[in-house]
Amino acid sequence: MPATHTYLDHNATSPLRPAAFDAMVGALQAGGNPSSVHRAGRGARAIVDHARRQVAALVGALPAEVVFTSGGTEANNSALSGAGRRRVLVSAVEHDSVLKAANGMEIVPVQGNGVIDLGVLQESLAASPEPALVSVMFANNETGVLQPIADVVRVARATGALVHCDAVQGAGKVSVDLHGLGVDYLSLSAHKFGGPAGVGALIVRSGAPFLPDRLGGGQETNRRAGTENVAGIAGFGAAAAAVGNGLATREWRDRLEARLLEIAPAARIHGASADRLPNTTCISMPGVGAETQVMALDLAGICVSAGAACSSGKVTRSAVLLAMGVEPGEAETALRISFGWNSSFDDIERLIAEWRDLYIRVGHSDIDHARAA
Ligand code: PLP
Numbered sequence: 001m002p003a004t005h006t007y008l009d010h011n012a013t014s015p016l017r018p019a020a021f022d023a024m025v026g027a028l029q030a031g032g033n034p035s036s037v038h039r040a041g042r043g044a045r046a047i048v049d050h051a052r053r054q055v056a057a058l059v060g061a062l063p064a065e066v067v068f069t070s071g072g073t074e075a076n077n078s079a080l081s082g083a084g085r086r087r088v089l090v091s092a093v094e095h096d097s098v099l100k101a102a103n104g105m106e107i108v109p110v111q112g113n114g115v116i117d118l119g120v121l122q123e124s125l126a127a128s129p130e131p132a133l134v135s136v137m138f139a140n141n142e143t144g145v146l147q148p149i150a151d152v153v154r155v156a157r158a159t160g161a162l163v164h165c166d167a168v169q170g171a172g173k174v175s176v177d178l179h180g181l182g183v184d185y186l187s188l189s190a191h192k193f194g195g196p197a198g199v200g201a202l203i204v205r206s207g208a209p210f211l212p213d214r215l216g217g218g219q220e221t222n223r224r225a226g227t228e229n230v231a232g233i234a235g236f237g238a239a240a241a242a243v244g245n246g247l248a249t250r251e252w253r254d255r256l257e258a259r260l261l262e263i264a265p266a267a268r269i270h271g272a273s274a275d276r277l278p279n280t281t282c283i284s285m286p287g288v289g290a291e292t293q294v295m296a297l298d299l300a301g302i303c304v305s306a307g308a309a310c311s312s313g314k315v316t317r318s319a320v321l322l323a324m325g326v327e328p329g330e331a332e333t334a335l336r337i338s339f340g341w342n343s344s345f346d347d348i349e350r351l352i353a354e355w356r357d358l359y360i361r362v363g364h365s366d367i368d369h370a371r372a373a
Contacts, residue, residue, distance in 0.1 A: 006302045006347045010192070010340030011141050011169060011280060016235070017194035017341060023051075023238035024196060027231040034228050035217065044230050051237025055201055058240040059167070059186060060177040067202045067223045068233050072168035072189030073097040075202035076135075078224070079164040079185040082202075082210045085133035089124055089161075091116045091147065092323035098135050098166055108136075113274040114145035114324050118155055125159040132161040138170035142320045142336055143271035144280025146170070153182040162208065168192055168200070172243045173277050173340075184208035190232070194341050195239030199232035242341075249339060250278035256337070256348050257281055263356045264364065270321055270334060279340060282321075284333040285355070288362050293335050293355075300354040305336045 007015065032044030049063070056063040069075045076097040080088060088105040090098055093114060099105075108121045116136055125132060134156045136147050149165050156163045164185040167176045172193025178186050184205045191197035204210045204223065216225030253276075257269050260283055270282040285293060290306030297304055321331040337351060 004301055006350050008337050008339050008343065008347060008351055009303045009305045010343070011144075011336065011338035012305055013191045013197060014194045014340045015342055016196060017239050017242050019242045020190075020195050020235035020239040024231045024235040027234035030230075032230070034230060035219065044228075047230055047234050048228050051233045051240075054237035054241045055188065056203075058171060058176070058243060059188065059203060060179055061186070061203045062206060064221070065178070065203050065206055067204055067220045068228060068236075069200045069202055069224060070229070071191070071198055071200040072166065072187050075168075075187035075189070075200050076164075076166055077101045078213050079187060079202055080133065080135060081213050082204075083133040083162050083164065083185065084209050084211050085131055085162060087128065087130045087132040088135065089121065089132055090135045091137065093140050093143075093145075093320045094135065094137055095141060095166060095168070098137070110323055112325050114140060114143050114271040114320070115274050116147055116152065118148065118151055121152065122155050122158075125156065125161055132156075132159070133164060134161050135164040135166065138165050138167035138176060139173070139277050139280075140271070140320060141169045142280075142318055142334075143274075143282045143324075144169070144277035144338075145271040146174075146275040146277065149181045149183065157182075169277065169280075172240070173247045173279055175246060178203055178205060185210075190236035190239055193239055193243055195236040196232050199229050199236045201236070247277075247279050247340065249343070252339065252343075252345055252348055253278055253281055255345075256352065257283070259352050260355060263352075264359055268330065270324065270326065277338075279338050279343075281337045282334055283337070284326075284330050285335065285359060286333065286364070288358070289332055290335050292362075293333075293358060296358045296361075297351070297354055300357075302351055302354055304351070305338075306334065 027047050032040035034045040034048050052063045052066045080101040088102045092107050136152045139146050153163050163183045165183045166187045168189040170176050171188050186203040189200040212223050214225045266286045268284045294306045318331050
């Protein structure tokens with residue numbers, strides 16, 4: 001990432017942490033296939049086992065509960081199929097890697113602040129005796145809104161449902177504890193907190209049913225076949241160990257939001273009344289399309305994102321905001337600002353200044369210049 005850029009898009013991907021880089025280089029130099037019995041193989045196995053302990057420690061799991069995958073998407077896909085439940089209920093604000101992973105899933109609505117409607121979840125579960133899987137994310141990638149996972153588990157357990165939680169955006173930013181939450185399956189992705197892209201994990205609680213969707217050489221104790229991505233796994237483990245207590249950036253986020261609302265009192269922070277990640281702000285600038293904002297800020301050297309980053313690079317209207325009842329016109333003006341392990345408050349100050357300039361440039365000359373200066 002060139003130093004000339006101010007990178008405030010950590011929810012899309014977070015820059016590689018130096019510890020992860022070093023661990024990956026070490027693993028690449030060491031070589032070896034963890035399944036080989038000779039010394040090179042044993043060396044590679046030791047690297048994978050070490051990383052497994054580091055990843056397990058990040059979420060309070062046992063090392064044996066960690067199944068390495070190619071990322072969060074695969075972890076979500078394999079949780080939904082691997083639980084073996086035909087009836088699947090998911091919240092309306094899940095990532096596409098959950099929403100597109102099962103046919104005929106039942107969608108549970110969220111309230112205006114983005115938090116799942118537990119009453120509807122309870123009623124839906126009670127409406128059929130068929131054993132279900134409930135999948136609810138830990139934190140939303142666009143708004144940062146945290147879901148009440150322990151309550152979801154309580155409601156689900158009352159009907160014998162299994163619970164999957166996509167913790168891709170929560171892990172590494174705030175504390176996530178598999179056993180404290182009581183979920184059966186938990187998805188993680190290394191690149192959201194400073195590990196490499198293309199590696200993640202599905203944590204399968206010991207005793208939870210799991211049917212593998214990849215068959216072959218029996219790796220990951222028969223839960224995910226395929227030679228391990230040793231360097232990626234090493235980087236994942238090192239990033240997990242480097243996370244410490246997560247991001248202590250809540251005060252920055254609150255100052256950022258207060259400043260933006262001073263500049264544009266009609267702007268709206270989506271999910272503001274809910275508990276949210278300390279690194280994420282999703283804000284609508286009145287009357288200015290998100291695409292225009294992203295491009296203008298990019299020209300000023302600031303990387304942020306409009307809603308979800310799509311693989312095509314195209315900006316589409318946010319399904320998350322629509323599910324929260326935001327009007328389509330307003331949803332099109334929503335910008336996502338997300339900071340991370342290498343951000344500074346200077347980065348945020350720069351964003352505030354450019355956002356303000358853009359707001360004035362596009363015709364909001366009515367702003368209170370004294371207060372917004
Ligand atoms: N789940 C959430 C909430 C995400 O934000 C993402 C990535 O944006 C994923 C899953 C997919 O993770 P990956 O990029 O590792 O496949």
